[in-house]
Amino acid sequence: MSTTRKLAALPCGHRSKWVVLALWLVLLIALGPLAGKLMGAEDNQASSWLPGSAESTRVLTEQRAFQPVDTAQAVVVYQRTDGITPDDRAEAAREAVRFATVPHVVGPVIGPVLSADGRAMQTIVPIDVGSNGWNDLKPAVDSLRQTAAANGHGMTTHVTGPGGIAADQAKAFAGIDSSLLAATISVVIVLLLLTYRSPVLWLLPLLSAGGALTVSQAFIYLLAEHAGLTVNAQSAGILIVLVLGAGTDYALLLTARYREELRRHEDRHEAMAYALHRAGPAVLASSATVVASMLCLLIAEMNSTRGLGPVLAIGVVVALAAMLTLLPALLVIVGRWVFWPVRPAYGTPEPTRTGRWAHVGAWIGRRPRKVWVGTALALAACCVGLVSLNANGLSTAASFTGKPDSVVGQQVLEQHFPGGTGAPLTVLSAAAGAPAVRAAAQSTAGVAATSPPVVRDGRALFQATLTDPPDSQAAKATVDRVRAAVHAVPGADARVGGNTAVILDAGRAAGNDNRAIIPLVLGVVLLILAVLLRAVTAPLVLISTVVLSYAAALGISSLFFTHVFHFQGEDNAFPLFVFVFLVALGIDYNIFLMTRVREESARHGTRQGALIGLSATGGVITSAGLILASTFAVLGTLPVVGLAEIGFAVALGVLLDTLVVRSVLVTALTMDLDRHMWWPGRLSRRSSDAVTAERKGPEGPGAGGT
Known part of the structure; x- marks a missing residue:
């Protein structure tokens, strides 16, 4: 043995x-x-998601010197369409005092601040998001909402800002x-x-x-x-x-x-x-x-x-x-x-050899070239949907499948205050250069106001409120302008962070990851296939079919996201995650098929080997694909657009790969290429006719068995 x-x-x-x-x-x-302790070990702080070397991440780390704990600002926004009354302002002021006593609220509570149109107020509440991340943030925001909702003066209240949004995200992941x-x-x-x-x-x-x-x-x-x-x-x-x-x-x-x-x-x-x-x-x-x-x-x-x-x-x-x-x-x-009830008894024939997939293989075998060309063209047509792919990141409102309180509150805030209120930029610099840095930021287009600098240990910190909503493209452009302005101040060693800067840096890092990781994954998978199949042609063919399947899945998904689910775009990391899952898992099914085809090709020749391989593995691979697609589709049950999109696209891609690419396209290509599929390996030098002749040798037809 x-x-x-x-x-x-x-x-x-x-x-x-x-x-x-x-x-x-x-x-x-x-x-x-x-x-069971894994959930307690999760790190859901911002730094666990962000690019480690980004300017905004460095600001998050450095600003800890100005405050004892990491905080997220929750913004309690009040609205009365017929105008805020003195009683409303008095009640909001009393609530601000109560907010300071809520567990995990740290630092001074700022407000209430009346809007210029007199129809809204905002109170800013800093919440500790230290070691427990959003595990402490969510109950604190829930307490703020309960307190604010009980004002009894006819105002509508919402809790938004980075703290309120993060709490709703925590609820979505709960x-x-x-x-x-x-x-x-x-x-x-x-x-x-x-x-x-x-x-x-x-x-x-x-x-x-x-x-x-x-x-x-x-x-x-x-x-x-x-x-x-x-x-x-x-x-x-x-x-x-x-x-x-x-x-x-x-x-x-x-x-x-x-x-x-x-x-x-x-x-x-x-x-x-x-x-x-x-x-x-x-x-x-x-x-x-x-x-x-x-x-x-x-x-x-x-x-x-x-x-x-x-x-x-x-x-x-x-x-x-x-x-x-x-x-x-x-x-x-x-x-x-x-x-039981269908026990595989010893000596009984294998039913897959005459089952549904055997008939599919026979149909493909009659005209394999027409089959693979037609299938490839159909998949290419599905790729047209890629023109509507918008993987430039999701806004706060677009990141939820529903409309939580923080999203409604953000919309109210934008109606009555400068768009960046509640999520200002954080600017850090050397203390000596702080006045010049602040002046440079204040004079930048898109900046509504700046706060006085706070100096500590030779460094200065101030905040800049933007005129545009913090997750808008206009706000991101302002971040670039502010960075250019403050970086130009001699000797200031200035850095710009904050919510909008985080969104901008994360999007750019995700784009860099897409460009670096996708080619690397293709190269690694190609190498593994070459070693496994001992060929060059087969790995190249398989990689090409999986990439085509990936592009088709993305094209169809994009159309569904836009016209059926009415999503407003895709997350920056969406193409990378879908690619990694589909290529890795799509190649799985090709490996299951082609290792069996190679095994049978050594005995029966490539054309017959492809037919036997499809017949033997077709049912089980289809079942496996249905199960894997269904498990990823479960992600669509979460109220988080990013995960729902990944689940849908991967599920669709797995089904495409299982039912169309692997069963039809790859099988047809294998039959059409015949022994050339295994070039330059030993099998590439044995035609199907030669193998048939060998099997009709001294031992008679069928020698060699299965």
């Missing part, structure tokens, strides 16, 4: 299966309590782990029942995937606590979807191959060893592709993107380990009955 066969037999031996099960039980008992987990598990259960048509079998992949999620969450918690790994609500939520989705995919592929081998081997332990030996390399290569793609995110400028890479890579590695050890052990322990 070869070394690889011996390794494949380890998780499913007569005795070793029990050892594997015991090890996983010990691991789950030891690490299970730690997994329970993301539990709600996503429940929704994802429900989807997986339903689809596994439909796939297996067995009342029992679905439980084993789900238990294995659930165990992988628990262990990965525990490992990530330990790294976050003791190794400085950054985890936020976004990465923790996507981890759930990816581990359950990818883990179930690997389980489907392995279980399908095991069911095949049960028809060829009487001993189920031997059948599982053969299944692991044959399917294991494809699963391993698939997970390596995903892990390598995720680790490419480590070069990102955005802290949130850079932290996402290792979190998801850990999840995929643990999912792989569970599906290659725990799941095989469980399947062998329970025996053939778990497939």
Whole structure:
């Protein structure tokens, strides 16, 4: 027995299966309590999302010298359309005193300040967002809203500003782990029942995937606590979807191959060893592709993107380990009955060879060139929607699927006060140059007013209120003008931060990440495919089809976002996240297909090998794609536009790749290119006719078996 066969037999031996099960039980008992602590280890402060080297991030760090804690300004805005009365002003003043006693409110409460038109007031309340981030911010803002709403004078009240907006974001992400987990598990259960048509079998992949999620969450918690790994609500939520989705995919592929081998081997332990030996390399290569793609995110400028890479890579590695050890052990322990009511009896024919996908393959084989050309043109037509893609960032109002209180309050604030009120720029400089820096900022177009500088330890800080809304393009242009003006002051060492500067720097960093990471991921995936398939043509063809699938998915998604969901644009990181997920996961299905095609091509020639490969893997890959697409679609249930867009586009891309690209386009290209698909490998020198002649040699037709 070869070394690889011996390794494949380890998780499913007569005795070793029990050892594997015991090890996983010990691991789950030891690490299970730690997994529940992951949410408490999340870092949702602004610095955990922003580009680390950006000017606005440096301002966030340096301004701590001027205040004992990190703060976010909540703006309580009052409105009376027929004019604010003296009683209204007195009541707002009393409330400002009460605001100062709310837990986590720090520093002086400023206001109420009457608007120029006399129909609105604003009170600025600084809230501590130190070590607990928005976990403390949300209850503080809730208290402000309850206090302000009880004024009883007929005014409408809202809490907005950076503090109010962040609190609503925290509310949108509240329970993301539990709600996503429940929704994802429900989807997986339903689809596994439909796939297996067995009342029992679905439980084993789900238990294995659930165990992988628990262990990965525990490992990530330990790294976050003791190794400085950054985890936020976004990465923790996507981890759930990816581990359950990818883990179930690997389980489907392995279980399908095991069911095949049960028809060829009487001993189920031997059948599982053969299944692991044959399917294991494809699963391993698939997970390596995903892990390598995720680790490419480590070069990102955005802290949130850079932290996402290792979190998801850990999840995929643990999912792989569970599906290659725990799941095989469980399947062998329970025996053939778990497939009831359709048990794969020894010696029975494999039904996939004459099933639906065999007929699809035969249809493609009659005219493969026309099929792949027509399919490619149809996908290219879908790319037309890219002209409406607007991945330039989302405004505050556009970042929620609904209209929370902070968004309404921001709109009221903009009606009665300068657009940048409540979210001013923060300017830091050397104390000696502060007057000149302030004068330069004050004279810049788009700046409504500046505050007096505060000096401490040789540095000065002042704020500049903008005339335009803080998340508008006009406000971002003002940031650039202010920076140019204050940077030009000799010896001032000035820096400009604040909410608008953060939005501007984050958008530019995301653009840089798109340009750097996308080519890197393509190169890494291409290298893995070349090593796996021992060819050059096949990897290039597969990469091209996945990129085409990605562009088509983005084009269709953009049209839906604009004309169906009426979203106002896409997040800056949207193209990168969708690309990484679709390329890594789309290549998964091509690996599942092409490793089987290559295996069969060595026996039957490439054309017949493509037909057999599609027939054998078509059903399981389609099921895997439906499950993965459905798990990502669960992200659309969150009231956060950015995640909803990622979920929709990835789900659509996975379906395109599974049902069209992999099953039709790749199969047709493989049949048309024939042996040239494997150039310059050994298989490229053996035509289908030559292989057929070999198989009709001394041992007669069909020699060599399957």
